Each structure stands twice: as C-alpha cells, then as structure tokens.
Amino acid sequence: MPRLLPRARRLAGPAVVAVLLVALGVVVTGTREPAEASAGRASGVSTGGAAAGLGRAMWVWNQPAPKTLVSFAKSRGVSDLFVSVPPALPSTSRLSWVGAVRDLAAPAGIRLQALGGDPGWVDDPAAAVAWEEAAVSTGLFSGVHVDVEPWQHPRWGSDQAAVVRGYLDTLQRLEDATTLPVDADVSFWLWTVHDDTGRPLDAAVLDRVDAVTVMSYRTTVTGTDSITDIGSHTLDTASAAGKLAHLSVETNDLGSDATARKQTFYGQRESALNAALSQVDTIASASPSYAGVAVHDYAGYDALR
Numbered sequence: 394m395p396r397l398l399p400r401a402r403r404l405a406g407p408a409v410v411a412v413l414l415v416a417l418g419v420v421v422t423g424t425r426e427p428a429e430a431s432a433g434r435a436s437g438v439s440t441g442g443a444a445a446g447l448g449r450a451m452w453v454w455n456q457p458a459p460k461t462l463v464s465f466a467k468s469r470g471v472s473d474l475f476v477s478v479p480p481a482l483p484s485t486s487r488l489s490w491v492g493a494v495r496d497l498a499a500p501a502g503i504r505l506q507a508l509g510g511d512p513g514w515v516d517d518p519a520a521a522v523a524w525e526e527a528a529v530s531t532g533l534f535s536g537v538h539v540d541v542e543p544w545q546h547p548r549w550g551s552d553q554a555a556v557v558r559g560y561l562d563t564l565q566r567l568e569d570a571t572t573l574p575v576d577a578d579v580s581f582w583l584w585t586v587h588d589d590t591g592r593p594l595d596a597a598v599l600d601r602v603d604a605v606t607v608m609s610y611r612t613t614v615t616g617t618d619s620i621t622d623i624g625s626h627t628l629d630t631a632s633a634a635g636k637l638a639h640l641s642v643e644t645n646d647l648g649s650d651a652t653a654r655k656q657t658f659y660g661q662r663e664s665a666l667n668a669a670l671s672q673v674d675t676i677a678s679a680s681p682s683y684a685g686v687a688v689h690d691y692a693g694y695d696a697l698r
Contacts, residue, residue: 510539514563522567535573629682638680
C-alpha cells in the first residue's frame with residue numbers, strides 16, 4: 394500500500410504538526426474466520442505478551458523468511474504481528490508466505506493481524522471493505538489492523554471536515570464487515586481535531602473500532618514530550634471508552650535533524666530500545682486501557698545491534 398509522507402506521520406506535537414503540515418500544503422485545525430474471533434471482538438485485541446498481562450506488537454511490511462521472523466518475535470516477547478497484506482490477498486503470491494508465518498506463529502502463541510490502509514480509503518470505503526473481506530476469508534488472521542492516516546489525504550487542508558467524515562465512515566464499515574477485532578493506527582495529536590458533532594477525533598475513532606495503536610514515536614520514556622507523555626491523552630480516551638490502546642515506538646531512519654532523531658531508536662543499541670519498552674510497560678500499565686507497546690517495524694528492529 395502507499396506509504397505517503399513518511400516523515401509527516403511522526404510529528405512532534407500539535408504545534409509542530411501545524412508547522413510541518415502547513416509546509417506541505419496541509420492545515421491541521423484545533424492546534425475462514427478463526428474460532429477466537431467472537432471472543433476477541435468482545436474484549437478488543439488480546440493483551441497477553443511481553444510482560445504480565447501486556448502484549449508486545451510489531452509491524453511487518455517486508456517479507457522475511459517465516460522462521461526468521463517468528464524466531465525474532467518469540468525472542469522479544471512479541472504476541473501480535475501486524476502483517477501487511479495487499480488487496481485480493483487470496484490471489485497473490487504473498488498468501489503462501491503469510492500462511493507459512495501463521496503455521497509457525499500459532500503454536501508459539503503469536504497472533505497475526507491483517508495490516509492495510511490508504512488515505513484514499515476515505516473516498517472509497519468499499520475498497521477498504523473488499524480488502525478486509527479478502528484478507529479475513531483466508532482464516533489466517535486473529536484481527537484487522539488499519540493504517541489509513543487521513544491527515545495525508547490531499548484534501549485534509551482544504552476540506553478537513555469531509556475527510557474526517559469519510560474516515561469515520563470507512564472505520565465503521567470495516568468494523569461492521571467482520572467479527573474480528575479492528576485496531577486503527579492513530580496519531581497522538583488526533584484529539585485536537587473534531588468531527589461534525591464537536592467530538593475529539595480520537596474518541597470518535599474509538600466509538601467505531603475495538604482498539605487503537607498510538608504513534609507515540611519518541612525515544613524518552615518520561616517527562617515532557619516523551620512516549621508516555623504524548624500517548625497519555627489517547628490512553629485516557631480509550632479507558633473512558635472501555636477500549637484498548639497500544640503505545641508505539643519507531644526504529645527506522647527518519648533523517649538527521651533533531652526532530653527526526655528524537656522520534657526513532659534508529660542508530661541506538663537494541664538494549665536501549667528494550668529497556669525503554671520495559672519502562673513504558675511499567676509506567677503505562679497503570680492505565681486500564683494499556684495493551685503494551687508496538688514496534689515499527691520488524692526491519693528497523695532487526696537492524697538494531
């Protein structure tokens with residue numbers, strides 16, 4: 394799927410969001426289904442994993458050897474893999490690879506979530522549902538993970554209200570079209586945007602899906618502008634909604650400027666990342682909505698030494 398404006402998605406905060414997106418011509422207002430499907434929908438995305446009662450998750454965009462991927466996930470306490478799948482998965486060459494991953498992951502207690510999304514889904518929710526139905530029909534997944542990122546839509550700056558309406562409609566249709574739990578990636582600043590009723594967008598998203606994953610991309614754990622700081626608002630929103638939320642970290646190269654460096658563990662030791670993840674678990678587990686940390690992504694995580 395298209396990965397548009399990769400730097401813009403990892404923004405430093407509402408003020409910086411506005412500065413960066415205005416520079417890009419965008420304006421941010423307001424500064425066979427598995428048997429476990431029905432149980433998963435009832436409680437959102439399961440939280441078993443790296444720490445007691447918590448899960449570790451990881452995005453997988455590439456196609457590593459299944460045995461290598463699953464071994465890596467097991468050794469790092471990953472319980473959920475967000476596995477990128479194309480439209481019409483059953484008719485693509487990626488199907489056999491996903492099946493091989495699932496065959497190795499399931500005995501290890503590792504679940505696969507079908508990962509997909511595109512800002513264009515805002516205008517074409519039928520395409521989103523078709524993607525989901527094709528992926529779910531394989532019986533390989535325990536959940537659906539969507540990465541729509543409506544702020545990258547070309548009309549976000551000129552007609553944000555319409556984009557927000559289309560985004561929420563798409564999420565609702567995805568939720569309605571499956572019994573599997575649906576998890577949506579959200580920016581930590583999404584609460585600064587509102588829907589037509591004046592409801593903060595993070596809350597409106599959680600009205601429609603079972604869980605969210607907050608792109609809380611920072612390298613510090615505590616203090617101002619840290620992982621737990623920028624992720625706290627959405628954790629609170631999820632708690633109020635009775636839903637689950639992952640926080641998340643980045644491991645890929647975003648650039649050499651200070652804003653980019655503070656958002657990624659790229660170039661650091663893996664031990665530093667793992668220590669940070671454990672610290673986040675310790676602190677954020679006080680929130681009833683906290684489901685663990687998701688790492689973006691396998692390729693970046695694997696490259697750390």
